[in-house]
Amino acid sequence: MTQNPHRGRTVIRGAQVLTQDPALGDLPEADVLVVDGEIAEIGPGLSVADAEEIDAAGKILIPGFVDTHRHTWQSLVRHLATDWTLGQYFTGIHFGLSKHYRPEDTEIANLLGALEALNAGVTTLVDWSHNLETPAHADAAIAGLRESGLRAVFAHGGGATMWAVPNDVRHTRDVLRIQREHFGGSDTSGLLTLAFAARGPQFAPGQATLDDWELARELGVRITVHVGDGEWGRSGPVRFMREHGLTGPNVTYVHCNTLSDEELRIIADTGGTASVSADIESQMGHGWPATGRLLEAGIRPSLSIDVCSSTSGDMFNAMKTTISLQRALDNAATDNADGQVGVKLRCSDVLEFATVRGAIATGLDDRIGSVTVGKQADLVLLSTSGLGTTPLNNPVGAIVYSGNIGMVDTVLVAGNVVKRDGALLRDDLESIRRRATDARDELFERARAEEATADARIGGAWLPGALSAS
Ligand SMILES: [Zn+2]
DSSP, rough: OOTTTTTTEEEEEEEEEOOTTTTTTEEEEEEEETTTTEEEETTTTTTOOSEEEEEOTTTEEOOOEEEEEEEEEGGGGGTTTOOOOHHHHHHIIITGOOOOOOOOHHHHHHHHHHHHHTTTTTEEEEEOOOOOOHHHHHHHHHHHHHHHHHHHEEEEOGGGGGGGOOOOOOOOOOOHHOOOOOHHSSOOTOEEEEEEEEOOOTTHHHHHHHHHHHHHHHTTEEEEEEESSGGGGOOOEEEEETTTTOOOOTTEEEEEEEEHHHHHHHHHHHTOOEEEEEEHHHHTTTTTTOOOHHHHHTOOEOOOOOOOSSSSSSSSHHHHHHHHHEEEEEEEEOOOOSSSOOOOOHHHHHHHTTHHHHHHTOOOOOSSSSSSSBOOEEEEEEOSSSSSGGGSSOOOHHHHHHGEEEEEEEEEETEEEEEEEEEEOOSHHHHHHHHHHHHHHHHHHHHHHHOOOOTTTTTTTOOOOGGGGG
Protein backbone atom coordinates (compact mmCIF):
# COMPACT_ATOMS: atom_id res chain seq x y z
CA MET A 1 0.00 0.00 0.00
CA THR A 2 1.34 3.46 -0.81
CA GLN A 3 1.73 6.19 1.71
CA ASN A 4 0.42 9.50 0.47
CA PRO A 5 3.20 12.10 0.73
CA HIS A 6 0.77 15.00 0.50
CA ARG A 7 -0.30 14.90 4.14
CA GLY A 8 -3.28 12.70 3.33
CA ARG A 9 -4.63 14.89 0.52
CA THR A 10 -5.60 13.44 -2.85
CA VAL A 11 -7.56 15.06 -5.64
CA ILE A 12 -9.19 13.06 -8.41
CA ARG A 13 -9.53 15.24 -11.49
CA GLY A 14 -12.09 15.31 -14.23
CA ALA A 15 -14.02 12.09 -13.71
CA GLN A 16 -17.57 11.39 -14.74
CA VAL A 17 -18.96 10.86 -11.23
CA LEU A 18 -21.93 8.56 -10.62
CA THR A 19 -22.29 9.60 -7.01
CA GLN A 20 -25.16 7.30 -5.97
CA ASP A 21 -26.14 10.21 -3.74
CA PRO A 22 -29.69 11.26 -4.71
CA ALA A 23 -28.95 14.87 -3.78
CA LEU A 24 -25.98 15.01 -6.19
CA GLY A 25 -26.94 12.61 -8.98
CA ASP A 26 -24.52 12.05 -11.85
CA LEU A 27 -21.86 14.70 -12.49
CA PRO A 28 -20.54 14.77 -16.09
CA GLU A 29 -17.11 16.09 -15.09
CA ALA A 30 -16.02 16.77 -11.54
CA ASP A 31 -13.11 16.68 -9.13
CA VAL A 32 -13.17 14.91 -5.78
CA LEU A 33 -10.89 16.04 -2.98
CA VAL A 34 -9.98 13.48 -0.34
CA VAL A 35 -8.50 14.63 2.96
CA ASP A 36 -7.42 12.20 5.66
CA GLY A 37 -9.43 9.39 4.14
CA GLU A 38 -12.66 11.37 3.85
CA ILE A 39 -14.34 12.99 0.88
CA ALA A 40 -13.84 16.71 1.57
CA GLU A 41 -15.12 18.39 -1.57
CA ILE A 42 -16.83 17.51 -4.86
CA GLY A 43 -17.18 19.82 -7.84
CA PRO A 44 -15.83 20.92 -11.20
CA GLY A 45 -12.37 22.55 -11.32
CA LEU A 46 -11.62 22.48 -7.59
CA SER A 47 -8.80 24.80 -6.61
CA VAL A 48 -6.57 22.50 -4.61
CA ALA A 49 -2.89 22.82 -3.81
CA ASP A 50 -0.56 20.31 -2.20
CA ALA A 51 -2.44 17.16 -3.01
CA GLU A 52 -1.59 14.00 -4.86
CA GLU A 53 -3.26 14.37 -8.26
CA ILE A 54 -5.06 11.50 -9.97
CA ASP A 55 -5.98 12.28 -13.56
CA ALA A 56 -9.38 10.72 -14.14
CA ALA A 57 -10.24 12.28 -17.50
CA GLY A 58 -12.27 9.80 -19.51
CA LYS A 59 -12.90 7.62 -16.49
CA ILE A 60 -16.00 6.93 -14.44
CA LEU A 61 -15.87 7.40 -10.68
CA ILE A 62 -18.23 5.35 -8.54
CA PRO A 63 -18.36 4.48 -4.85
CA GLY A 64 -16.70 1.14 -4.11
CA PHE A 65 -18.90 -1.92 -4.42
CA VAL A 66 -20.24 -3.56 -1.25
CA ASP A 67 -20.59 -7.34 -1.23
CA THR A 68 -22.94 -8.21 1.62
CA HIS A 69 -22.31 -11.97 1.83
CA ARG A 70 -19.25 -13.95 0.83
CA HIS A 71 -17.85 -17.11 2.38
CA THR A 72 -14.34 -15.88 1.77
CA TRP A 73 -12.64 -18.94 3.28
CA GLN A 74 -13.62 -20.80 0.10
CA SER A 75 -11.17 -18.79 -2.04
CA LEU A 76 -8.78 -21.76 -1.91
CA VAL A 77 -11.36 -24.09 -3.46
CA ARG A 78 -12.52 -21.63 -6.11
CA HIS A 79 -14.41 -23.02 -9.11
CA LEU A 80 -14.35 -26.51 -7.63
CA ALA A 81 -18.14 -26.67 -7.39
CA THR A 82 -19.18 -24.98 -10.64
CA ASP A 83 -20.83 -28.20 -11.85
CA TRP A 84 -22.04 -29.43 -8.48
CA THR A 85 -25.50 -29.55 -7.01
CA LEU A 86 -26.28 -27.90 -3.69
CA GLY A 87 -26.11 -31.34 -2.05
CA GLN A 88 -22.68 -31.98 -3.50
CA TYR A 89 -21.55 -28.55 -2.31
CA PHE A 90 -22.65 -29.36 1.25
CA THR A 91 -20.98 -32.78 1.16
CA GLY A 92 -17.83 -31.77 -0.69
CA ILE A 93 -17.04 -28.32 0.71
CA HIS A 94 -19.21 -27.17 3.59
CA PHE A 95 -18.88 -30.43 5.52
CA GLY A 96 -16.04 -32.02 3.52
CA LEU A 97 -12.97 -29.98 2.67
CA SER A 98 -13.87 -27.48 5.41
CA LYS A 99 -12.62 -29.77 8.16
CA HIS A 100 -9.15 -29.95 6.62
CA TYR A 101 -8.56 -26.21 6.92
CA ARG A 102 -5.80 -25.20 9.31
CA PRO A 103 -5.84 -21.64 10.67
CA GLU A 104 -3.08 -20.61 8.25
CA ASP A 105 -5.25 -21.84 5.35
CA THR A 106 -8.11 -19.65 6.54
CA GLU A 107 -5.76 -16.67 6.76
CA ILE A 108 -4.36 -16.99 3.25
CA ALA A 109 -7.83 -17.77 1.86
CA ASN A 110 -9.21 -14.59 3.39
CA LEU A 111 -6.25 -12.50 2.28
CA LEU A 112 -6.54 -13.85 -1.25
CA GLY A 113 -10.30 -13.41 -1.35
CA ALA A 114 -10.12 -9.87 0.01
CA LEU A 115 -7.48 -8.88 -2.54
CA GLU A 116 -9.54 -10.48 -5.29
CA ALA A 117 -12.45 -8.31 -4.14
CA LEU A 118 -10.36 -5.14 -3.98
CA ASN A 119 -8.93 -5.79 -7.43
CA ALA A 120 -12.52 -5.95 -8.70
CA GLY A 121 -13.53 -2.69 -7.03
CA VAL A 122 -15.25 -4.27 -4.03
CA THR A 123 -14.11 -2.01 -1.20
CA THR A 124 -16.36 -3.46 1.50
CA LEU A 125 -16.88 -7.17 2.01
CA VAL A 126 -19.07 -9.00 4.48
CA ASP A 127 -16.93 -12.02 5.23
CA TRP A 128 -19.62 -14.57 6.10
CA SER A 129 -17.17 -16.73 7.98
CA HIS A 130 -18.68 -20.09 8.88
CA ASN A 131 -15.69 -22.40 9.01
CA LEU A 132 -14.24 -21.24 12.32
CA GLU A 133 -13.72 -24.59 13.99
CA THR A 134 -11.29 -23.19 16.61
CA PRO A 135 -10.52 -19.78 18.09
CA ALA A 136 -7.27 -19.84 16.10
CA HIS A 137 -9.26 -20.09 12.86
CA ALA A 138 -11.23 -16.97 13.79
CA ASP A 139 -8.06 -15.05 14.66
CA ALA A 140 -6.56 -16.13 11.33
CA ALA A 141 -9.64 -15.12 9.34
CA ILE A 142 -9.47 -11.62 10.83
CA ALA A 143 -5.72 -11.42 10.23
CA GLY A 144 -6.24 -12.20 6.54
CA LEU A 145 -8.85 -9.46 6.18
CA ARG A 146 -6.75 -6.95 8.08
CA GLU A 147 -3.68 -7.66 5.97
CA SER A 148 -5.59 -6.92 2.76
CA GLY A 149 -6.42 -3.27 3.44
CA LEU A 150 -10.06 -3.81 2.48
CA ARG A 151 -13.00 -2.60 4.56
CA ALA A 152 -14.68 -5.67 5.97
CA VAL A 153 -17.49 -6.82 8.16
CA PHE A 154 -16.33 -9.98 9.86
CA ALA A 155 -19.55 -11.97 10.31
CA HIS A 156 -18.73 -14.70 12.81
CA GLY A 157 -20.55 -17.87 11.77
CA GLY A 158 -18.94 -20.50 14.01
CA GLY A 159 -17.52 -23.83 12.85
CA ALA A 160 -18.83 -26.08 10.08
CA THR A 161 -19.83 -28.78 12.56
CA MET A 162 -22.24 -26.31 14.15
CA TRP A 163 -24.07 -26.29 10.81
CA ALA A 164 -24.84 -30.01 10.61
CA VAL A 165 -28.61 -30.45 10.68
CA PRO A 166 -30.15 -31.19 13.06
CA ASN A 167 -27.99 -30.34 16.01
CA ASP A 168 -28.43 -28.56 19.27
CA VAL A 169 -25.01 -26.94 19.47
CA ARG A 170 -25.10 -23.29 20.45
CA HIS A 171 -23.08 -20.65 18.61
CA THR A 172 -19.61 -20.60 20.14
CA ARG A 173 -19.12 -17.99 22.83
CA ASP A 174 -15.59 -17.48 21.51
CA VAL A 175 -17.21 -14.69 19.50
CA LEU A 176 -17.22 -12.67 22.77
CA ARG A 177 -13.44 -13.06 23.00
CA ILE A 178 -13.16 -12.10 19.33
CA GLN A 179 -15.08 -8.91 20.00
CA ARG A 180 -12.96 -8.10 23.05
CA GLU A 181 -9.61 -8.83 21.44
CA HIS A 182 -10.14 -7.66 17.87
CA PHE A 183 -12.91 -5.07 18.04
CA GLY A 184 -12.45 -3.52 21.46
CA GLY A 185 -10.97 -0.25 20.25
CA SER A 186 -7.72 -1.82 19.12
CA ASP A 187 -8.62 -1.58 15.45
CA THR A 188 -6.77 1.60 14.63
CA SER A 189 -7.51 1.29 10.91
CA GLY A 190 -11.26 1.57 11.53
CA LEU A 191 -11.81 -0.77 8.60
CA LEU A 192 -13.18 -3.81 10.41
CA THR A 193 -16.60 -4.29 11.97
CA LEU A 194 -18.00 -7.35 13.75
CA ALA A 195 -21.33 -8.96 12.87
CA PHE A 196 -23.08 -12.17 13.91
CA ALA A 197 -23.65 -14.76 11.18
CA ALA A 198 -26.56 -16.74 12.60
CA ARG A 199 -27.71 -20.15 11.42
CA GLY A 200 -31.33 -19.16 11.87
CA PRO A 201 -34.44 -21.35 11.90
CA GLN A 202 -33.51 -23.38 8.81
CA PHE A 203 -30.23 -24.65 10.24
CA ALA A 204 -30.77 -24.69 14.00
CA PRO A 205 -33.61 -25.95 16.20
CA GLY A 206 -35.92 -23.35 17.76
CA GLN A 207 -34.30 -23.07 21.17
CA ALA A 208 -30.79 -22.95 19.68
CA THR A 209 -31.93 -20.11 17.42
CA LEU A 210 -33.32 -18.19 20.38
CA ASP A 211 -30.07 -18.75 22.30
CA ASP A 212 -28.00 -17.66 19.30
CA TRP A 213 -29.99 -14.41 19.08
CA GLU A 214 -29.45 -13.88 22.80
CA LEU A 215 -25.71 -14.12 22.19
CA ALA A 216 -25.94 -11.67 19.29
CA ARG A 217 -27.78 -9.25 21.57
CA GLU A 218 -25.07 -9.65 24.17
CA LEU A 219 -22.57 -8.66 21.48
CA GLY A 220 -24.75 -5.78 20.33
CA VAL A 221 -23.86 -6.29 16.67
CA ARG A 222 -25.79 -6.70 13.43
CA ILE A 223 -27.09 -10.13 12.43
CA THR A 224 -27.00 -11.78 9.01
CA VAL A 225 -28.94 -14.99 8.32
CA HIS A 226 -29.72 -17.29 5.36
CA VAL A 227 -33.46 -17.68 4.77
CA GLY A 228 -35.71 -18.80 1.93
CA ASP A 229 -33.17 -20.79 -0.06
CA GLY A 230 -34.76 -23.74 -1.85
CA GLU A 231 -37.68 -25.90 -0.75
CA TRP A 232 -36.24 -25.83 2.74
CA GLY A 233 -36.84 -22.11 2.76
CA ARG A 234 -40.60 -22.63 2.60
CA SER A 235 -40.62 -23.71 6.25
CA GLY A 236 -41.53 -20.20 7.42
CA PRO A 237 -38.19 -19.08 8.87
CA VAL A 238 -39.09 -15.39 8.94
CA ARG A 239 -42.52 -16.13 10.42
CA PHE A 240 -40.70 -18.01 13.21
CA MET A 241 -38.37 -15.06 13.71
CA ARG A 242 -41.29 -12.64 13.86
CA GLU A 243 -43.17 -14.79 16.39
CA HIS A 244 -40.11 -14.85 18.66
CA GLY A 245 -39.12 -11.22 18.35
CA LEU A 246 -36.00 -11.88 16.29
CA THR A 247 -36.75 -9.56 13.36
CA GLY A 248 -35.61 -5.96 13.19
CA PRO A 249 -33.62 -3.35 11.30
CA ASN A 250 -30.40 -4.99 12.52
CA VAL A 251 -31.02 -8.14 10.46
CA THR A 252 -29.91 -8.85 6.87
CA TYR A 253 -31.84 -11.68 5.20
CA VAL A 254 -29.68 -13.55 2.69
CA HIS A 255 -31.35 -15.13 -0.40
CA CYS A 256 -35.14 -14.87 0.38
CA ASN A 257 -36.06 -16.83 -2.81
CA THR A 258 -38.82 -19.03 -1.44
CA LEU A 259 -40.09 -16.86 1.40
CA SER A 260 -43.82 -16.20 1.28
CA ASP A 261 -45.14 -12.74 0.40
CA GLU A 262 -46.20 -12.45 4.04
CA GLU A 263 -42.62 -13.02 5.14
CA LEU A 264 -41.28 -10.41 2.72
CA ARG A 265 -43.80 -7.97 4.21
CA ILE A 266 -42.54 -8.84 7.71
CA ILE A 267 -38.98 -8.00 6.63
CA ALA A 268 -40.16 -4.70 5.14
CA ASP A 269 -42.32 -3.80 8.13
CA THR A 270 -39.50 -4.46 10.58
CA GLY A 271 -36.91 -2.51 8.58
CA GLY A 272 -34.77 -5.51 7.61
CA THR A 273 -32.38 -5.56 4.67
CA ALA A 274 -31.85 -8.25 2.04
CA SER A 275 -28.93 -9.75 0.14
CA VAL A 276 -29.50 -11.34 -3.27
CA SER A 277 -26.88 -13.77 -4.65
CA ALA A 278 -28.53 -14.23 -8.03
CA ASP A 279 -25.89 -16.39 -9.67
CA ILE A 280 -25.49 -18.91 -6.85
CA GLU A 281 -29.25 -18.98 -6.25
CA SER A 282 -29.97 -19.92 -9.84
CA GLN A 283 -27.02 -22.32 -9.99
CA MET A 284 -27.81 -24.16 -6.77
CA GLY A 285 -31.56 -24.33 -7.13
CA HIS A 286 -32.51 -21.87 -4.40
CA GLY A 287 -35.38 -20.65 -6.57
CA TRP A 288 -35.74 -17.51 -8.68
CA PRO A 289 -33.84 -14.57 -7.23
CA ALA A 290 -36.28 -12.55 -5.14
CA THR A 291 -35.23 -9.15 -6.54
CA GLY A 292 -38.61 -8.23 -8.04
CA ARG A 293 -40.66 -9.63 -5.16
CA LEU A 294 -38.47 -7.78 -2.66
CA LEU A 295 -38.98 -4.54 -4.58
CA GLU A 296 -42.73 -5.07 -4.61
CA ALA A 297 -42.62 -5.55 -0.85
CA GLY A 298 -40.73 -2.26 -0.51
CA ILE A 299 -37.26 -3.69 0.06
CA ARG A 300 -34.40 -2.53 -2.14
CA PRO A 301 -31.89 -5.38 -1.87
CA SER A 302 -28.12 -5.44 -1.69
CA LEU A 303 -26.12 -7.91 -3.78
CA SER A 304 -23.65 -10.62 -2.86
CA ILE A 305 -21.26 -13.15 -4.34
CA ASP A 306 -21.84 -15.99 -1.82
CA VAL A 307 -19.28 -18.64 -2.78
CA CYS A 308 -16.27 -18.35 -5.08
CA SER A 309 -16.23 -22.13 -5.19
CA SER A 310 -19.01 -21.71 -7.76
CA THR A 311 -18.87 -18.19 -9.18
CA SER A 312 -16.67 -15.17 -9.81
CA GLY A 313 -15.88 -12.68 -7.06
CA ASP A 314 -16.86 -9.44 -8.78
CA MET A 315 -19.99 -7.35 -8.66
CA PHE A 316 -20.17 -6.80 -12.42
CA ASN A 317 -21.30 -10.37 -12.87
CA ALA A 318 -23.58 -10.10 -9.84
CA MET A 319 -25.29 -7.00 -11.27
CA LYS A 320 -25.69 -8.52 -14.71
CA THR A 321 -27.09 -11.82 -13.47
CA THR A 322 -29.47 -9.99 -11.16
CA ILE A 323 -30.87 -7.77 -13.89
CA SER A 324 -30.97 -10.50 -16.54
CA LEU A 325 -32.91 -12.98 -14.44
CA GLN A 326 -35.35 -10.37 -13.15
CA ARG A 327 -36.01 -9.03 -16.65
CA ALA A 328 -36.66 -12.55 -17.87
CA LEU A 329 -39.12 -13.08 -15.03
CA ASP A 330 -40.84 -9.74 -15.64
CA ASN A 331 -41.19 -10.40 -19.35
CA ALA A 332 -42.46 -13.94 -18.82
CA ALA A 333 -45.03 -12.76 -16.27
CA THR A 334 -46.45 -10.14 -18.61
CA ASP A 335 -46.58 -12.36 -21.70
CA ASN A 336 -44.42 -9.86 -23.49
CA ALA A 337 -44.95 -11.47 -26.88
CA ASP A 338 -44.98 -8.21 -28.78
CA GLY A 339 -42.03 -6.78 -26.85
CA GLN A 340 -44.00 -3.71 -25.82
CA VAL A 341 -43.92 -4.06 -22.05
CA GLY A 342 -41.73 -1.44 -20.42
CA VAL A 343 -38.58 -2.28 -18.50
CA LYS A 344 -39.20 -2.44 -14.77
CA LEU A 345 -35.73 -3.02 -13.35
CA ARG A 346 -33.19 -0.53 -14.62
CA CYS A 347 -29.38 -0.55 -14.77
CA SER A 348 -29.31 2.33 -12.29
CA ASP A 349 -31.26 0.17 -9.83
CA VAL A 350 -28.72 -2.65 -9.77
CA LEU A 351 -25.79 -0.22 -9.53
CA GLU A 352 -27.56 1.25 -6.50
CA PHE A 353 -28.03 -2.27 -5.07
CA ALA A 354 -24.29 -3.00 -5.50
CA THR A 355 -23.18 0.18 -3.75
CA VAL A 356 -25.44 2.24 -1.51
CA ARG A 357 -27.85 -0.60 -0.68
CA GLY A 358 -24.88 -2.68 0.39
CA ALA A 359 -23.78 0.12 2.66
CA ILE A 360 -27.25 0.22 4.25
CA ALA A 361 -27.28 -3.56 4.70
CA THR A 362 -23.98 -3.41 6.57
CA GLY A 363 -25.11 -0.53 8.77
CA LEU A 364 -22.24 1.56 7.37
CA ASP A 365 -24.27 3.92 5.18
CA ASP A 366 -23.24 6.95 7.20
CA ARG A 367 -19.65 6.20 6.16
CA ILE A 368 -19.70 4.50 2.75
CA GLY A 369 -21.90 3.67 -0.26
CA SER A 370 -21.92 6.98 -2.13
CA VAL A 371 -19.64 9.79 -3.25
CA THR A 372 -20.76 12.27 -0.61
CA VAL A 373 -18.83 14.89 1.33
CA GLY A 374 -18.04 13.58 4.80
CA LYS A 375 -18.12 9.92 3.81
CA GLN A 376 -15.06 7.72 3.67
CA ALA A 377 -13.20 7.84 0.37
CA ASP A 378 -13.93 4.28 -0.77
CA LEU A 379 -13.79 5.01 -4.47
CA VAL A 380 -13.37 3.20 -7.77
CA LEU A 381 -12.23 4.65 -11.09
CA LEU A 382 -13.35 2.69 -14.13
CA SER A 383 -11.51 3.00 -17.41
CA THR A 384 -13.74 3.47 -20.44
CA SER A 385 -11.03 3.42 -23.10
CA GLY A 386 -11.67 -0.21 -24.10
CA LEU A 387 -13.20 -0.98 -27.48
CA GLY A 388 -16.27 -2.39 -25.74
CA THR A 389 -17.01 0.92 -24.03
CA THR A 390 -16.14 3.19 -26.97
CA PRO A 391 -17.90 5.44 -27.66
CA LEU A 392 -19.35 5.84 -24.18
CA ASN A 393 -23.02 6.66 -24.59
CA ASN A 394 -24.52 5.37 -21.35
CA PRO A 395 -22.11 4.98 -18.44
CA VAL A 396 -24.48 3.13 -16.12
CA GLY A 397 -25.54 0.74 -18.87
CA ALA A 398 -21.88 0.20 -19.79
CA ILE A 399 -20.99 -0.69 -16.20
CA VAL A 400 -23.87 -3.11 -15.77
CA TYR A 401 -23.75 -4.80 -19.18
CA SER A 402 -20.08 -4.48 -20.20
CA GLY A 403 -18.42 -3.94 -16.85
CA ASN A 404 -15.53 -6.21 -15.93
CA ILE A 405 -12.52 -6.38 -13.66
CA GLY A 406 -10.28 -5.13 -16.47
CA MET A 407 -12.04 -1.75 -16.29
CA VAL A 408 -11.12 -1.29 -12.62
CA ASP A 409 -8.26 1.19 -12.96
CA THR A 410 -7.93 2.73 -9.50
CA VAL A 411 -9.30 1.76 -6.09
CA LEU A 412 -9.19 3.74 -2.86
CA VAL A 413 -10.18 2.51 0.59
CA ALA A 414 -10.51 5.24 3.20
CA GLY A 415 -8.40 7.43 0.92
CA ASN A 416 -5.60 4.87 0.58
CA VAL A 417 -4.85 4.08 -3.03
CA VAL A 418 -4.72 0.27 -3.13
CA LYS A 419 -4.92 -0.12 -6.93
CA ARG A 420 -3.56 2.21 -9.59
CA ASP A 421 -3.28 1.96 -13.37
CA GLY A 422 -4.97 -1.43 -13.24
CA ALA A 423 -2.60 -3.05 -10.74
CA LEU A 424 -2.83 -3.68 -7.01
CA LEU A 425 -0.11 -1.71 -5.23
CA ARG A 426 1.53 -4.59 -3.39
CA ASP A 427 4.88 -6.20 -3.96
CA ASP A 428 3.92 -9.49 -2.32
CA LEU A 429 1.32 -10.75 -4.79
CA GLU A 430 3.60 -13.50 -6.09
CA SER A 431 4.24 -14.82 -2.60
CA ILE A 432 0.51 -14.63 -1.82
CA ARG A 433 -0.21 -16.68 -4.94
CA ARG A 434 2.39 -19.23 -3.90
CA ARG A 435 1.10 -19.43 -0.31
CA ALA A 436 -2.46 -19.93 -1.57
CA THR A 437 -1.50 -22.59 -4.08
CA ASP A 438 0.64 -24.45 -1.54
CA ALA A 439 -2.17 -24.27 1.00
CA ARG A 440 -4.57 -25.65 -1.60
CA ASP A 441 -2.17 -28.50 -2.44
CA GLU A 442 -1.76 -29.46 1.20
CA LEU A 443 -5.48 -29.13 1.87
CA PHE A 444 -6.22 -31.67 -0.84
CA GLU A 445 -3.40 -33.91 0.35
CA ARG A 446 -5.00 -34.10 3.80
CA ALA A 447 -8.45 -34.64 2.30
CA ARG A 448 -7.12 -37.31 -0.05
CA ALA A 449 -5.42 -39.19 2.76
CA GLU A 450 -8.61 -39.32 4.76
CA GLU A 451 -11.41 -39.46 2.25
CA ALA A 452 -10.04 -40.60 -1.07
CA THR A 453 -11.07 -37.33 -2.67
CA ALA A 454 -8.36 -37.85 -5.24
CA ASP A 455 -7.83 -35.47 -8.10
CA ALA A 456 -10.11 -32.88 -6.58
CA ARG A 457 -8.11 -30.14 -8.21
CA ILE A 458 -7.54 -31.75 -11.57
CA GLY A 459 -10.00 -30.87 -14.26
CA GLY A 460 -12.88 -30.34 -11.87
CA ALA A 461 -13.90 -33.95 -12.39
CA TRP A 462 -14.22 -34.84 -8.74
CA LEU A 463 -17.72 -35.19 -7.34
CA PRO A 464 -17.97 -35.58 -3.61
CA GLY A 465 -19.03 -38.57 -1.59
CA ALA A 466 -21.96 -40.80 -2.25
CA LEU A 467 -23.42 -38.31 -4.69
CA SER A 468 -20.65 -38.91 -7.21
CA ALA A 469 -22.66 -41.56 -8.99
CA SER A 470 -25.43 -39.13 -9.91
ZN1 LIG B 1 -24.22 -18.13 1.96
